Amino acid sequence: MYLTNEKVAILGAAGAIGSNLVQSLLQTGTASRISMYDPLEGPLKGSAEEIYHCSFPGAQVTWTIDEAEALADAAYIITAGGAPRRAGMTREDLRKDNCKIARNLGQQIKRHCPACKLAVVIFNPADITGLTTLVHSGLPGSAVSTLAALDSTRLQSALAQHFSVAQDQVTGCATYGGHGEQMAVFKGSITVAGTPLGEILDGATVEGQGLTAGQWTDLQQQVRGGGAAIIKLRGRSSFQSPAHLSTSMLRGRLGADEFPWPCGTYVNRGEFRHIMMAMDTRFGPDGLEYSMPEGDADDMAALRNSYKHLTNLRDQTIADGLLPPLDEWKDVNPNLV
């Protein structure tokens, strides 16, 4: 009836993403045994009650304000349990605060669920919080991922709206590297109603509509600001799409559906080392696998830029003492040789 009856821990379960996640996992028949954790007891209990009032058959949903209890022997973890960015706070402040949370999460995973098969980190800056979680967790790189797909689905949606075509007529959208502002938008594989984006940029039209180089730049900028646009329109940051896409990632890990978007993954081959970023990924029987995305010279230059930006964030996190120096990672996590 559900794809898995193994324990799934949802962290930040009283929040908008976390509570939607629990509903999504049950509603899609993905997971039945869910432990909801949040430090805020009242809202957490209220969120759990809402789920109970749905009366999902066969569900075993519990809630706790004890993170260790939530994580104990969890097979899967999805965490939206970061601190939100508050007024007056810089991105830098947010990174430090959330990397502290990520370090603690990694240490708790090592202690309470060292056999965890997939941990998905949603809270921002996800590339760095995911990396920090991984290093401290002792898990293999294939078992920790970050939600990166939103940039790609936003690009798909923006192109569909520009050309007035159904969204699934836009294929091959993929952004790699860092999530958000530093993402590398790959144009190589994109087609709109069968026409390659390269041809469209060279003057081809779809439904009578073209795309100039300037419009394409604007559109990429729109995607980079996709999260901010939601906040402006709804008065709150996006929560439905992160919850839905994370549920789909778990379905991919469980082998039910192919997850068609790039995921954040630990990268330590070739020119990219000791980093977590979105690559060309797929879920295999042992977890997340990746290969280098294929793109033209511009695409690859954007990816290298994005990598460079992420290494700066990583090195600042090392300087803050929240990640060990690179040559000590293997001591903290023997899987990261």
Place this chain on the structure above:
Amino acid sequence: MYLTNEKVAILGAAGAIGSNLVQSLLQTGTASRISMYDPLEGPLKGSAEEIYHCSFPGAQVTWTIDEAEALADAAYIITAGGAPRRAGMTREDLRKDNCKIARNLGQQIKRHCPACKLAVVIFNPADITGLTTLVHSGLPGSAVSTLAALDSTRLQSALAQHFSVAQDQVTGCATYGGHGEQMAVFKGSITVAGTPLGEILDGATVEGQGLTAGQWTDLQQQVRGGGAAIIKLRGRSSFQSPAHLSTSMLRGRLGADEFPWPCGTYVNRGEFRHIMMAMDTRFGPDGLEYSMPEGDADDMAALRNSYKHLTNLRDQTIADGLLPPLDEWKDVNPNLV
């Protein structure tokens, strides 16, 4: 891939219930063609964008601030588009405001989608707003329903928590008549882990736990205040469970799953006349069918009380001019002979 590709109109789609509904309909593979309506353009667009960013394959989701456009030829309608109760507002004020919205909705249905197969009214007081919608819509009684199931699922959940058993080990929970404070809790069919509630009230135990008459009264009171409890815990009224249960009602109407809870339905047989209330319902090929629930003398007395309360609300709504006098209903809606 979806149970139906016919048009579903979601009213109040920028709100918490409405936006969750759209996600739920797509996520469960229930409906692909959804028109989102709300008068608040920014939040509506933001809610639609969130759905686009989920990238549901085959989805055709549009949004509009023109209610007529949303309703045009809709086969199904689910509406959470009532006004919320604001500070200083009485229940009476809420009834009047929302019955105006319901009357307008009924008139719009008559004009724009007279072949609508099911309209589910969620906004409170749902029994009266649903009835008002029905009378003005011209639809048959079998095509308009209200969300009543929450009282029953809350009762199931409360009993499961009291006895520390899995929720689906509590069966036969059903509340009839009005939704909320005036509901009639039927105890006749309830069993906990196989033991009838009547035997438990006579001293039997489940998992070492009994239930005194006083505890049973408290528990019913807790269910009556279930909505208020969520507001207190989460700081907002429940939205996930209404959205999920309404999605399940539509699945019932589409013949995919049996909807196992009572629905609000138009009742005009026997001792109950010209009213909408929760009865023993099932979805047949032509819409919602009902029969009189079976209960002991106490249960039936509670149902008659609930009916009496609803007739008062109905008669006040007639006095307000928002419903025609009873003998004119058939002129406004020839299906209500």
